[in-house]
Amino acid sequence: MARAAGVSAATVSRVFNGGRVTAERAERVLRSAAELRFAPNRVARALRMQRSSVIGLIIPDIENPYFNSLARGAEDAAQRKNFSIVLCNSDLNVDKERRYLDTALAEQMAGVIIAAASRSHTDLSRFTEMPVVAVDRRPLGATVDAVMVDNQHGGEQATAHLLRSGYRRIACITGPEGAAVSEERLTGFRVVMGEHLRELGQDQAQLRDLIRYADFQPDGGRTAMCDLLALEEPPDAVFVTNDLMAVGVLEALRVADREPPRIGVLSFGGVPRTSLVGPSLSTVDLPSYDLGRTAVGLLLERISGKEKPHQTVVLQTSLQVRSSSVGPTACP
Amino acid sequence: MARAAGVSAATVSRVFNGGRVTAERAERVLRSAAELRFAPNRVARALRMQRSSVIGLIIPDIENPYFNSLARGAEDAAQRKNFSIVLCNSDLNVDKERRYLDTALAEQMAGVIIAAASRSHTDLSRFTEMPVVAVDRRPLGATVDAVMVDNQHGGEQATAHLLRSGYRRIACITGPEGAAVSEERLTGFRVVMGEHLRELGQDQAQLRDLIRYADFQPDGGRTAMCDLLALEEPPDAVFVTNDLMAVGVLEALRVADREPPRIGVLSFGGVPRTSLVGPSLSTVDLPSYDLGRTAVGLLLERISGKEKPHQTVVLQTSLQVRSSSVGPTACP
DNA sequence: TTGAAAGCGCTAACAA
């Protein structure tokens, strides 16, 4: 290739990497490259530079629209800077995840973005040279850059909106006790409801009766909702902390003939689910696409060698009001 | 590393690649490697061998459980031979797909497995050196190995089963006219029904009244089913050629209060969908996992340099009988 | 601004 253009290999390299080359020679190189369909060999480049232009993205569940959208965001951002993303599905399995991490090291990838399979068992200690960015969940005891979702804020948004819509007795169906995501969203609910009750001079203890822990699955949501409906004083709205449980909740409400918005329903979601039948569901949307985009941005800064303290970027959720939470009297 | 073990680099290489080395020296190498946490540099290896141990897997929709399962099959098979898979989501977009194909070339991947975004516009002409295996759909005018699904056989299985269950007036809701997958499944239906009618000495023309083309989406399935139910002589069973449309069909039947198995329903599917409510759906299952596994097998044979004519492997579907097709009288 | 030369870590051919 260098010979074809009548220049040295060094000059060709400079043309493709933005070095200083006279316009005339640069053009000659480009023309020859086009003719010969030459494209720089990325493997040789990676060997020489001790770093490839591939970013590993390890996520726990590739079928989950949330992570899928995250991957899209990462991909778009990477492509713009001429990096490529290799997608790895850890399946929430720490062993499988470790194998992917090994590969990232062996392939001398430029960096890794990881939504860890386990907060405590995912081991990032070997990543001293290669930059890592955690997304969605931060592995314990690893100092890395991270991009997180402000789950508590989302819970606050959700609850405040239900109150504004005129609901008064609001319940919360959340995920497993002790799971970061569900606890944080629940905290948002508690904080806003607590303040509301305090203003009214009401007893904070009633709050506890309206909280149910479930399992993030449709069945768990249905059971919890049935349980709430059986209360002496059932709630007039419910904040469900993920959309899978919301499916079960809606089913329970349909069976009980108390469909939203008579009972308000608001869930955490954010990625378009194909046609949940019935009234359209209000949600607090997760910034999944931006999570991926931001993670790549952070990673590329590290890759380019910027020395700076590790940082955590927290992205906000956004409230999407649809018909399931318009108010208890809107549809008499 | 070679120095640490007191041997030459060549010996280290042989230890890691199954060359002939005396047990004593091999052990010494392995021990040093463990101590130093040494792992061979795959980039250098790829440069030297002019071929990496990465296989590109390009699929049109990562969220689709079918392709997801295919990816798992490919991954498991590759892992067993020390290859890794990089997953690329083309999003049914030919441009995006072409960028991935460029990357595969530039990264000197070992090979590519592709479920093409377009049968006519996906251009594989540049892949003269690098082996390619087509899965699920074969790009037009490319001579490559391929792994396909026997859709027609699936349609035949489905229809024959409905007949065996005692249904007599069987309809078919299929995908868009001209789409390979839906046409092939429909052919299976036509062939079996045609033979059945001929045996009975009945008019073949009535077949056409019972066929509806839809769009592979739930809404299309619902509309088509409503249309069929409005016939003077409505069908007593329906073969739906994908599971998305089956969702709409079941909804239409519920609304009409003619739930299966009173009207038999059998759809194409094969990857566990999360809890379709109602009676469990009989399906013709696609061999998605094996599709991925087989494609990797074929690719690795090519990679290892076997010269042989290009071949197409066709995998069979499998009938899963559940309650939606047990027969018109089973639940009087 | 340009080219010559060295070297990234590995494997394959060859010689011992």
Add this chain to the structure above:
DNA sequence: TTGTTAGCGCTTTCAA
């Protein structure tokens, strides 16, 4: 069986 050597295609000094 083992070591020596060359070279994969690139980027990066360094000198011109």
